[in-house]
Amino acid sequence: MSVAVATECPVCAGMVGVPGDAMMGELLDCDECGSELEVTQLTPAIEVREAPMSAEDWGE
Amino acid sequence: MIRASILGGSGYGGGELLRLLLAHPEVTVSAISSRSLAGKPVTRAHPNLRGATDLRFCDPDEVTGCDLLFLALPHGEASSQWDSLSSRAERFIDMSADFRLDDPEIYSQHYGPHKRPDLLPTFTYGLAEVNREEIRTSTRVSTGGCNATVSILALLPLYEADVVHRDRTVIDVKVGSSEAGAQSNEGSHHPVRSGVVRPYKATGHRHTAEIEAVLGRSGAARVHLSVSAIDMVRGAAALSHVFLSERLTEKDIWKILRSRYADEPFVRLVSERSGPYRLPEPKLLAGTNFCDIGFELDAASERLVVVSAIDNLVRGSAGQAIQAMNIMMGWDERTGLGFPGLHPI
Numbered sequence: 296m297s298v299a300v301a302t303e304c305p306v307c308a309g310m311v312g313v314p315g316d317a318m319m320g321e322l323l324d325c326d327e328c329g330s331e332l333e334v335t336q337l338t339p340a341i342e343v344r345e346a347p348m349s350a351e352d353w354g355e
Numbered sequence: 356m357i358r359a360s361i362l363g364g365s366g367y368g369g370g371e372l373l374r375l376l377l378a379h380p381e382v383t384v385s386a387i388s389s390r391s392l393a394g395k396p397v398t399r400a401h402p403n404l405r406g407a408t409d410l411r412f413c414d415p416d417e418v419t420g421c422d423l424l425f426l427a428l429p430h431g432e433a434s435s436q437w438d439s440l441s442s443r444a445e446r447f448i449d450m451s452a453d454f455r456l457d458d459p460e461i462y463s464q465h466y467g468p469h470k471r472p473d474l475l476p477t478f479t480y481g482l483a484e485v486n487r488e489e490i491r492t493s494t495r496v497s498t499g500g501c502n503a504t505v506s507i508l509a510l511l512p513l514y515e516a517d518v519v520h521r522d523r524t525v526i527d528v529k530v531g532s533s534e535a536g537a538q539s540n541e542g543s544h545h546p547v548r549s550g551v552v553r554p555y556k557a558t559g560h561r562h563t564a565e566i567e568a569v570l571g572r573s574g575a576a577r578v579h580l581s582v583s584a585i586d587m588v589r590g591a592a593a594l595s596h597v598f599l600s601e602r603l604t605e606k607d608i609w610k611i612l613r614s615r616y617a618d619e620p621f622v623r624l625v626s627e628r629s630g631p632y633r634l635p636e637p638k639l640l641a642g643t644n645f646c647d648i649g650f651e652l653d654a655a656s657e658r659l660v661v662v663s664a665i666d667n668l669v670r671g672s673a674g675q676a677i678q679a680m681n682i683m684m685g686w687d688e689r690t691g692l693g694f695p696g697l698h699p700i
Contacts (some may be wrong), residue, residue, distance in 0.1 A: 306605065306606070306609075306628070307605070307606060307609040307613075307626075308606040308609055308610055309609070309613070327609070327613070327624070328609065328624075328626060328627060328628075329627035329628070329629075329630075330627070330628050331628075331629070345628070348628060348629050
């Protein structure tokens with residue numbers, strides 16, 4: 296079992312746990328702000344970005 | 356185990372206090388008074404407590420000899436009756452506005468002349484996030500107002516971090532009907548009250564003084580408060596518009612809020628990008644002692660909108676009093692306040 300690592304959430308700067316066996320494109324949740332994050336790089340360091348969201352119509 | 360009593364227990368705040376105290380493992384409720392309902396079961400005023408207690412309301416003069424006395428009286432009563440109250444308990448928690456402000460002049464501007472200004476320095480403002488250490492050693496606590504509580508908790512980290520223009524804060528609070536108390540009037544008649552968006556105090560709300568007093572501890576503070584009554588029973592929700600004095604990112608705001616509230620058991624940061632509950636929503640907080648805080652940063656200006664919500668009867672009154680009691684008594688401050696709320700509701 297690979298060791299988990301932590302990376303910074305690009306939205307709230309909280310720490311996000313990333314499983315050691317994470318794959319490119321895997322979706323993670325930030326426990327701090329609830330953002331859905333996508334793994335965009337595995338090496339040399341884990342990188343994540345905010346996952347694209349489907350647009351929601353809030354009546355604007 | 357301590358013996359606690361409630362003076363003025365027939366109102367909504369007194370009822371919530373009783374509900375929380377009956378479930379508190381360290382407290383026995385020895386008496387609860389109501390002048391108009393003396394001799395009647397407390398369930399006459401608080402039917403949600405059927406089966407939970409066989410207490411009856413007593414006359415206020417019969418409330419004596421307890422360890423802690425909660426004062427849930429109308430504004431002005433605790434201060435005017437103090438000489439007859441002060442020997443009835445070792446500790447006091449007042450839920451009215453009588454002892455919230457330190458300055459009698461400022462009190463006078465908002466509430467009229469204070470009947471016992473000499474007592475003001477003897478009470479500690481009871482918002483734990485502001486005064487935890489002072490509450491710990493105090494025997495007299497005054498809980499904060501509901502609109503003030505929801506506003507102060509939203510703004511405190513930003514004022515303390517000194518990242519906002521300290522004279523340009525506009526707070527827009529929406530409140531439920533329970534904030535007006537248990538007595539009905541022409542404005543609360545159902546055909547009149549139902550469906551309203553009633554700006555009952557667009558300027559000059561009394562809680563302005565309390566907000567400025569607390570935020571002013573870290574420097575000048577001038578806030579502009581408007582309060583509207585909406586079609587909701589419980590809850591207070593605030594949009595606090597502040598203007599940043601320096602350029603900050605969303606991450607910076609998160610860091611400021613997180614560093615201030617990371618260890619607070621009853622403040623939650625709620626600012627999500629998706630889902631129906633992205634920002635604090637008072638209906639999820641009904642019955643809880645939480646204050647939820649979130650924000651949106653206006654990308655087109657330096658305006659930051661801080662969104663906060665509470666249950667006005669719990670976090671804004673009875674729950675805050677219980678939290679203060681827990682701190683005064685040296686107990687875990689979460690004791691008796693663990694209810695997480697309901698969903699859906």
